[in-house]
Amino acid sequence: MGSTTLSKLGKIIVLTAFFFLIYVIASASITLLDVVVGLAASSVVAVLVAEILVKSPPSKLIDLRRWGWYILYALHYFTVIEWRAHIDVIRRILHPKMPINPGIVRVPYHVVTDYATVLIANSITNTPGTVVVEVDESRKYYYVHWIDVISTKEEICYEKISKTFEKYAKRIFD
Amino acid sequence: MLVQDPYSVLKLAALIIGGVLTVVGALCDLIGAIGLLRFPNYFVRLHAATVATIGGAVYPLFGVAIMSLACDFLGVARWFISAISFLTAIIITLTAPTGSHAVARAAHKAGVPVHPKACDLLEEDRKRGVVK
Structure with a gap:
């Protein structure tokens, strides 16, 4: 796996976590349905916007x-x-x-x-x-x-x- | 008032802080409106508008977020209210200046007068050709 693929994957994972956090805060509840729907929605959005939104290496986001x-x-x-x-x-x-x-x-x-x-x-x-x-x-x-x-x-x-x-x-x- | 347990002290503090923030926000809105009427030109009025967006919208939302946590009669809904208010406050903080930048830049490019002014270095630099 090349370093670009790895960094792309890192961006997507970090963004998914971030969107999921916002989803949980906004819905203010954690049930199984919330987790499944939230993870699905945030990962789809993350894949779509990762290259546009994150220009710096993803390691900065988890520092x-x-x-x-x-x-x-x-x-x-x-x-x-x-x-x-x-x-x-x-x-x-x-x-x-x-x-x-x-x-x-x-x-x-x-x-x-x-x-x-x-x-x-x-x-x-x-x-x-x-x-x-x-x-x-x-x-x-x-x-x-x-x-x-x-x-x-x-x-x-x-x-x-x-x-x-x-x-x-x-x-x-x- | 006799205080029964530390939890009720916390709740009282949250109610007072939230209430103060909300009232201050209402005052900021009023003063921002007065400033919009009194200030002499477009760019100075933007400062009065900032008083009304940050002082008059973001701080009351933080106040509501704190206050609703202490309101037991709301039941589960208080978590929703608190979380949504908090998120809205942050989103306003991020997006309001972006709009201000856009309108200020457009107004200056369109030649909206900056008078009265002490200096206008942007216009001077535009005339010299260093800024497009």
């Missing part, structure tokens, strides 16, 4: 350390980063003088895989106050609409907007 960083990131993101950004934008909305200073700035990124790029872009857009408008993949820049432009310097924008996200994204996907 527990990456999952640990991912869960840590989710906790940090939802409990601290989001609240801070929400309170900042809510203050700007309700303030009588509406203190905004919007503009589109360039933010460099240093990750390699597409997944990490998307994770950082999604995180930037999901925090109120910053929206990614365009990605330049060849020069590795995000163009970010920022509600309060402190500086147009790339280092300061990177420091303020995407440094935390990139630190986690590198550990999760790269």
Whole structure:
């Protein structure tokens, strides 16, 4: 068996497990019927989408350390980063003088895989106050609409907007 | 209130946390709507819309997921409600920014005004020809 076949099989198995997990969570019960139907459906879907969905080697998907960083990131993101950004934008909305200073700035990124790029872009857009408008993949820049432009310097924008996200994204996907 | 056993303390905590998240979500929705009306242009309004999607949809769904676990009168249905709310929250977190990216990029390409602005480096780079 060649290495490509092996990696393809690995992708399918990992994806089947992942889809089956979602199926079990969504149906919230484990009976024999659930297991049989769930496994059948998820394996069919996995075979269909494996080559499109998974571009990196499947060993990354079962690396527990990456999952640990991912869960840590989710906790940090939802409990601290989001609240801070929400309170900042809510203050700007309700303030009588509406203190905004919007503009589109360039933010460099240093990750390699597409997944990490998307994770950082999604995180930037999901925090109120910053929206990614365009990605330049060849020069590795995000163009970010920022509600309060402190500086147009790339280092300061990177420091303020995407440094935390990139630190986690590198550990999760790269 | 006299607390009988640790289980009921956990249930009370879940109800309070879930309730707080849901109420905060409703407030976020209201403030997001006010922001949509007050902010001066399309791109700044996107920030107010983000307050309403994450603060006003994802957090209440997490709240419902926590709260329904403590509601014994729902019977088996509470596991369904909790699991579906949790999954929906995660799916919104993944898909909402994708839509924002698409509309923001399309609006900027179509020439929707960015005024008032401190700077617009994307437009400058488009004029210089480094970004298509």
